[in-house]
Amino acid sequence: MSSRSVVITGMGTLCPLGLSTTEFWHSCLTETQAASYIPEAWLEYADFTSRYWAPLPEIDYAAFGISRIDALRLDPVSKLSLAATAQALKDAGIVARPVNRKRTIFELEGLKPERVGVILGTGIGGLNTTLESHTVHLFARYREEMVSLLDSAEMDTDTEKELHALLKRMDYPQRYNPFTVSMIMNNSVSANIGIRYQCKGPNKAISIACASGTAALGQAYTEIQNGTLDLTISGGVEYKYDTTGAVFRGYDIARTLAHDFPSPQEANRPFDKKRNGFLFSEGAAAILILEEKQHALERGANIIAEISAYAETFDAYSIMSPAPDGEQIERMIRTALMQADVKTTELDYINAHGTGTLANDETECNVIERIFGDRPAVNSTKSWVGHTIGASGALETQVAALSIRDQITHGNANLDEPISSIKLLKTKEKLDISSALTHSFAFGGHNCALILKRPNV
Amino acid sequence: MNQTTYTSEEIRQKVYSVVFEVSGIEKSKLENDLSISDDIAPSSLDRVTLFMALEDEFSTSVAEEELQDIKTLGDLINFVENKAEANAA
Numbered sequence: 001m002s003s004r005s006v007v008i009t010g011m012g013t014l015c016p017l018g019l020s021t022t023e024f025w026h027s028c029l030t031e032t033q034a035a036s037y038i039p040e041a042w043l044e045y046a047d048f049t050s051r052y053w054a055p056l057p058e059i060d061y062a063a064f065g066i067s068r069i070d071a072l073r074l075d076p077v078s079k080l081s082l083a084a085t086a087q088a089l090k091d092a093g094i095v096a097r098p099v100n101r102k103r104t105i106f107e108l109e110g111l112k113p114e115r116v117g118v119i120l121g122t123g124i125g126g127l128n129t130t131l132e133s134h135t136v137h138l139f140a141r142y143r144e145e146m147v148s149l150l151d152s153a154e155m156d157t158d159t160e161k162e163l164h165a166l167l168k169r170m171d172y173p174q175r176y177n178p179f180t181v182s183m184i185m186n187n188s189v190s191a192n193i194g195i196r197y198q199c200k201g202p203n204k205a206i207s208i209a210c211a212s213g214t215a216a217l218g219q220a221y222t223e224i225q226n227g228t229l230d231l232t233i234s235g236g237v238e239y240k241y242d243t244t245g246a247v248f249r250g251y252d253i254a255r256t257l258a259h260d261f262p263s264p265q266e267a268n269r270p271f272d273k274k275r276n277g278f279l280f281s282e283g284a285a286a287i288l289i290l291e292e293k294q295h296a297l298e299r300g301a302n303i304i305a306e307i308s309a310y311a312e313t314f315d316a317y318s319i320m321s322p323a324p325d326g327e328q329i330e331r332m333i334r335t336a337l338m339q340a341d342v343k344t345t346e347l348d349y350i351n352a353h354g355t356g357t358l359a360n361d362e363t364e365c366n367v368i369e370r371i372f373g374d375r376p377a378v379n380s381t382k383s384w385v386g387h388t389i390g391a392s393g394a395l396e397t398q399v400a401a402l403s404i405r406d407q408i409t410h411g412n413a414n415l416d417e418p419i420s421s422i423k424l425l426k427t428k429e430k431l432d433i434s435s436a437l438t439h440s441f442a443f444g445g446h447n448c449a450l451i452l453k454r455p456n457v
Numbered sequence: 458m459n460q461t462t463y464t465s466e467e468i469r470q471k472v473y474s475v476v477f478e479v480s481g482i483e484k485s486k487l488e489n490d491l492s493i494s495d496d497i498a499p500s501s502l503d504r505v506t507l508f509m510a511l512e513d514e515f516s517t518s519v520a521e522e523e524l525q526d527i528k529t530l531g532d533l534i535n536f537v538e539n540k541a542e543a544n545a546a
Binding site for chain 2: 067068069072073100101102103174175177178179
């Protein structure tokens with residue numbers, strides 16, 4: 001057993017519930033819903049079953065030190081991860097000193113670059129750029145031909161007007177971005193951070209769908225515990241918007257999204273009998289600074305919570321459904337508890353995967369009940385913020401850490417008729433939390449779990 | 458080029474702003490004989506970024522073959538002015 005402990009010393013968040021960790025946490029505790037109707041423009045392209053999503057607020061990236069020039073070469077997913085990293089470093093009390101005249105490269109004061117790593121999770125990486133570049137590639141020449149035809153051919157006024165209107169609707173970037181490849185690759189989310197902050201330890205992006213963020217944090221925890229690193233910039237990020245709703249359509253056509261409720265605010269209801277899917281979220285970035293405990297103490301860092309275990313298993317069952325028996329999820333949880341030296345009768349709080357799909361919630365409740373009974377408090381952060389896929393596990397780890405710090409956690413949105421007798425919170429509750437479990441299950445069958453504890457300092 | 462008509466001085470100042478953003482060279486130090494490849498955009502990626510930023514600033518597109526004779530900041534400003542005139546005509 002390693003003698004190196006791993007603690008969380010800083011956090012940064014941009015998500016539909018706020019553009020800082022403080023704002024996000026406040027929104028969770030004040031039961032703020034992120035849900036609204038999907039953009040009307042999407043309805044031109046397909047007939048969707050679900051009409052709900054959780055959009056991001058407008059973000060001024062310049063305020064996070066991301067210049068107009070940077071923005072030309074970054075997919076929104078990288079902009080999100082850079083912005084949240086800037087917040088997290090500041091929260092951790094780490095000063096980033098500019099070292100070039102463009103103020104785009106920074107040295108992290110007091111840290112050895114080779115001992116700092118960047119490990120992020122993302123499900124789809126730079127998909128927004130993929131779609132935009134592909135659209136330009138596909139249609140640019142046809143558009144030119146249409147313009148030429150309009151200029152040269154004789155036609156009646158109505159036909160001309162219709163064609164002009166059609167051209168106007170073919171709204172896509174005018175140029176195929178020369179940086180497309182570096183923008184779409186999944187590792188851009190971590191590489192851009194490593195370059196900006198001169199972190200020369202292991203740098204990678206982990207992509208296992210909804211469990212990406214948890215897995216990234218787990219890898220970061222492992223690299224610190226085994227002595228490779230002293231500090232990591234870790235977490236999860238996702239950006240799922242496109243101008244036509246094509247990404248949304250993928251989830252919608254697979255019948256995974258909440259649908260047919262009187263309003264968006266009633267649609268997202270994990271663990272409730274009336275649930276019928278999850279709330280699609282535009283995206284988020286949740287960054288946590290993980291640090292070796294002694295290293296944190298020596299630099300006077302504020303310790304938020306301790307990570308005591310990481311475990312992962314794989315269902316080997318289905319590409320889009322959890323195995324109904326929940327056996328691998330159970331094995332993962334028991335492994336994590338053993339690693340953390342926490343008994344099933346001792347765990348105080350579970351931040352659930354809690355998507356709101358029929359399959360997930362039933363399986364998850366069954367597993368929790370047979371391991372823990374009704375002892376630990378259980379909530380789903382997704383019930384407020386929606387499902388941010390690759391960022392979700394990291395957002396939920398933030399909630400687990402903040403719940404430990406503040407000894408309070410949020411309730412479950414729209415929990416009118418719980419499907420289980422486990423202790424699903426209906427509203428926020430003050431709790432005595434010494435240890436917490438946060439876990440994620442992903443399309444494909446990947447299961448990842450972290451155990452957090454109140455820091456012993 | 459977008460429909461707005463700029464004066465020569467406005468074009469110069471806008472180009473200076475873009476060059477500053479791309480290279481970090483203070484505007485007070487920008488002179489016509491500064492070399493694009495040695496001073497302003499030493500790497501090929503910097504050069505691509507410079508022309509992308511100009512496209513963005515002036516809402517226009519620049520073809521690769523138009524860039525071959527642009528060696529200095531002065532060449533760059535002349536190029537942008539000529540493009541503005543051609544688009545206005």
